[in-house]
Amino acid sequence: MNEQKYSKWTVEGDKKTRWICGCFQTADNYFKFCDAHNETLKKAIQAQIDELDMTLVVEEN
Numbered sequence: 001m002n003e004q005k006y007s008k009w010t011v012e013g014d015k016k017t018r019w020i021c022g023c024f025q026t027a028d029n030y031f032k033f034c035d036a037h038n039e040t041l042k043k044a045i046q047a048q049i050d051e052l053d054m055t056l057v058v059e060e061n
């Protein structure tokens, strides 16, 4: 009997691939990006946000 639900491994999980810059991918395909690539990817995502067709959630302070 295995009642254990799937829970996503954190960045502390087994690293499957690690790049020299500091980015790595864990065994369950979680990506953690280094500072340089995190910024690059943020820009890439923002550039394609319309294509992604995501809905904005605006939090009010």
Ligand SMILES: [Zn+2]
Pocket (backbone or CB within 6 Å): 019, 021, 022, 023, 033, 034, 035, 036, 037, 038
């Ligand atoms: Zn990187």
